[in-house]
Amino acid sequence: MKTFHCDACGQQVFFENVRCEACGHALGYVPERAEVMAFEADPDGHWLAVRGAGPRHYKPCRNYAVENVCNWMLPADDPQALCPSCQLTRVIPALGQEDNRQRWFRIERAKRRLYYTLALLGLPLDSRQTDPHQGLAFEFREQIEGGPVVHTGHSDGVITLNIAEADDAYRERMRTELGEPYRTLLGHLRHESGHYYFMRLMREGPLLKACRQCFGDDREDYAAALRRHYQNGPPAHWEQTHVSAYATMHPYEDWAESWAHYLHMVDTLETAQACGLSLAPAHPDQPSLAADGEAVAHAGFNDLIGRWFPLTYVLNSLNRSLGQPDGYPFTLATPVIGKLRFIHQVIHRQKMPSPD
Structure with a gap:
């Protein structure tokens, strides 16, 4: 991933940051520009980009403004409430359960890094809403006692992740039992995206x-x-x-x-x-x-x-x-x-x- 800097003061910032610790400006990632940008509120409640040419009025993804699990921005006139990455998630864990919000946050953070790389490579990232037949969707599910087994995997464009993988202790235990050199959330998502793109790029091609x-x-x-x-x-x-x-x-x-x-x-x-x-x-x-x-x-x-x-x-x-x-x-x-x-x-x- 490339490096980012606050365009208000020049301080180095990171892909996941929501605030510049040097100048105090709110930060948000703008996917169509592949940049973390600095914002300040305007009188209408929109977020105004501090620098940069082109559109300057934005709004935070709903999962940024309400749920605090995202930091991406959309143009103020975009009819969507969710950013392109969050639009791909169609099932989230029950937030009333203890620790599930933190698990969801960790998974979405890894998914945004995956999205960044896939977009960098120019790969198709259509959601199920825009392409019901070939679009990509993510389901983050919790294993419920007595319920069906939740397997991490891919099926017909839907990537499912057992949210237990967001717990470091669980993931390390599984890594050790299976003798794996790595076991990370991002690694899981990269692997399952491979199954998805085999379907998109290779099937009968x-x-x-x-x-x-x-x-x-x-x-x-x-x-x-x-x-x-x-x-x-x-x-x-x-x-x-x-x-x-x-x-x-x-x-x-x-x-x-x-x-x-x-x-x-x-x-x-x-x-x-x-x-x-x-x-x-x-x-x-x-x-x-x-x-x-x-x-x-x-x-x-x-x-x-x-x-x-x-x-x-x-x-x-x-x-x-x-x-x-x-x-x-x-x-x-x-x-x-x-x-x-x-x-x-x-x-x-x-x-x-x-x-x-």
Whole structure:
């Protein structure tokens, strides 16, 4: 993610901030401008942008003004009450239950970061209201004692998340039990978005045959693959062909895990570039990294992967110096890089106009 500054005083601010601690102005993220902007109230009760060309009158998303779980803004004349991100959520947890508001806040915060990256890449983000057949929707559900089991997953454009995943202790327990290197809210949402975009971009499309050659045949029996995975575990030496153990379960999961990893790379690389991070080691054989490359959203795959290895090298080296586990505990074997390349090509192809 890029860096942000208060456009009233220049203080560095962050994507989730609602107030500039330096000058006191209210802050809000304006998605159509991809900027965190400073606001002050006008006599009509609208929020007036302090700086910037174009429309200056805005209103906060209802979930900002009323629920305090959002910080996005809409043009004052927008008929919608919810921002584009909040419009995608169609089920929220019961707010009368203790801690559910905090869980909802954490999940929406992660979803807005996902939205930012998907928008950066030019991916379709239609809601179910605007596209009832292919639009995206999120349901954040609580497991009720005696009720149906709430599984985190995707089905026909609807991403469901068990809100227990917003509890750090629960999530860490599950991560340990399943032997996962990472388990985060953002990671869950990235993974499930991969299933959604497989549906949007690959189903019966011109790239489907090539996708099956890369990831395997998605028509394989999913239920049987699931049973086999949890009975036998991943195959030996899975690191040589897959980005994670879970990716070995079924071609659908291989695609979704690789998709999530690609988003992970793009977001981290954009952050490094926005912060001006560069590596100029004293020893010529150590990895180097320039800070002035092409914008991540438009860079070629060779450029991205060429930046990725030096960045993760120094990230892990810093963590080890602090006595911490690797910040990037993954190995990208050649077949995995090929899968990431394929996803890069799919994303950039879908942004281009179709040939006549």
